[in-house]
Amino acid sequence: MQLDIQSLSHQYHSGKTAKLAINALSLNIKPGILGLLGPNGAGKSSLMRILATIIKPTAGKILWQGQDIVKSPQVLRNELGYLPQYFGVYDQLSAIEFLHYIASLKGLTQSKAHQVIAELINKLNLTHVANMPLKGYSGGMKQRIGIAQALLNDPKLLIIDEPTVGLDPHERANFRQLLTELAGERCIIFSTHIVADVESIANHIAIMNAGQLIQSDSPNSLLQKMTNKCWQLTTDFNELKHIQHEFIVSHSVRKQNNVVLNIVADHCPDARATARPPSLEDAYLYFTSMQQPQAGIARAS
Ligand SMILES: Nc1ncnc2c1ncn2[C@@H]1O[C@H](COP(=O)(O)OP(=O)(O)OP(=O)(O)O)[C@@H](O)[C@H]1O
Numbered sequence: 001m002q003l004d005i006q007s008l009s010h011q012y013h014s015g016k017t018a019k020l021a022i023n024a025l026s027l028n029i030k031p032g033i034l035g036l037l038g039p040n041g042a043g044k045s046s047l048m049r050i051l052a053t054i055i056k057p058t059a060g061k062i063l064w065q066g067q068d069i070v071k072s073p074q075v076l077r078n079e080l081g082y083l084p085q086y087f088g089v090y091d092q093l094s095a096i097e098f099l100h101y102i103a104s105l106k107g108l109t110q111s112k113a114h115q116v117i118a119e120l121i122n123k124l125n126l127t128h129v130a131n132m133p134l135k136g137y138s139g140g141m142k143q144r145i146g147i148a149q150a151l152l153n154d155p156k157l158l159i160i161d162e163p164t165v166g167l168d169p170h171e172r173a174n175f176r177q178l179l180t181e182l183a184g185e186r187c188i189i190f191s192t193h194i195v196a197d198v199e200s201i202a203n204h205i206a207i208m209n210a211g212q213l214i215q216s217d218s219p220n221s222l223l224q225k226m227t228n229k230c231w232q233l234t235t236d237f238n239e240l241k242h243i244q245h246e247f248i249v250s251h252s253v254r255k256q257n258n259v260v261l262n263i264v265a266d267h268c269p270d271a272r273a274t275a276r277p278p279s280l281e282d283a284y285l286y287f288t289s290m291q292q293p294q295a296g297i298a299r300a301s
Pocket residue numbers: 012013014019020021038039040041042043044045046047085193
C-alpha cells in the first residue's frame with residue numbers, strides 16, 4: 001500500500017493575484033503514521049485537500065497503489081477517510097443519527113452501517129452520549145465523532161488535518177493513543193503545527209514551509225541531523241531579548257532570577273553554554289527558520 005506524490009504544485013488565484021501554496025512537492029507515503037508539520041500557511045491543508053480529492057492540483061501526479069488519483073479520484077475515494085480542519089456537525093442530530101447520515105452518503109448498506117457504527121461508538125468511547133444531540137458535545141467528543149465518520153468505510157488512507165486544535169491536554173493524549181491503535185496496515189497522515197502531537201506516535205515526519213517539503217525523514221534521523229546543534233544556557237533576563245534575537249530559542253524555563261534557555265545553533269552560542277540532547281521541536285524550529293531569515297531568527301555562525 002502506498003501513496004506516491006510526484007512534483008505536486010498548487011496555485012490559488014484570487015483576482016489578479018496568484019499564490020503558490022504547494023511548490024514541486026514529492027513524497028512517498030507508506031503504512032504507518034506520517035506527521036506533517038509546518039507553520040501556518042505552509043501549505044498543509046492545501047496538500048490534504050488535494051490528497052482527499054477535494055481540489056485538483058495545478059501540476060504533478062498522485063499515485064495510489066500505482067493509479068493516478070488526479071485523473072481517477074474514485075479509485076481512492078472508496079478507500080479514503082478524511083477529517084478536515086474545520087469539521088461541522090448537524091447539532092440537532094445525535095451521534096448515531098449523524099453517523100448513519102454520513103454512512104448513507106458513503107454508500108454503506110443499512111446493515112453494514114448498523115454494525116460499523118456500533119463498533120465505532122464503542123471504540124471511541126461515545127456509548128454514554130450516543131443518543132444525545134451533538135450540540136451538547138465537548139470539543140474532544142466532536143473530534144471523536146469526526147474520526148468516527150472518517151473511519152466508517154475502514155479506510156486504507158486516513159487524512160486528518162490539525163485534529164487537536166481546541167482540545168485540552170488530556171483529550172490530545174487520548175487522541176494520540178487512538179491514532180496509534182488505528183495505525184496498523186493503513187496510511188495515516190496527521191497534519192499539525194504542534195510538534196508534541198506527533199513526536200511520540202509518528203514513524204515518519206515531513207516538514208513543509210512556504211509550500212515546499214523541507215524535510216522528510218524518520219524521527220530518529222531528524223534528531224541525528226541536530227547533533228551538535230543543541231545547547232543550554234542559563235542567563236539573566238537582561239540578556240534574554242538579545243539572545244532570542246540572535247538565536248533560535250526552543251524552550252525557556254524561569255529559575256529564580258535567571259532563565260534556562262534551550263538554544264539551537266550551528267555552533268556553541270556562548271562560552272557558558274553546554275551541549276544538550278536534541279528534540280524534534282529543535283529540529284522543527286531549525287529547519288523551518290532556515291527558510292525565513294527575515295523573520296528575526298538568525299542562526300549562529
Ligand atoms: N482558497 C484559497 N485561496 C487563496 N489562497 C489560499 C486559499 N487557501 C489557502 N490559501 C493560501 O495558500 C497558502 C497555504 O495555505 P494552507 O491553508 O494550505 O496552509 P496550512 O499550512 O494548512 O496553514 P494553517 O496551519 O494556517 O491552516 C497560504 O498562504 C494561504 O493563504
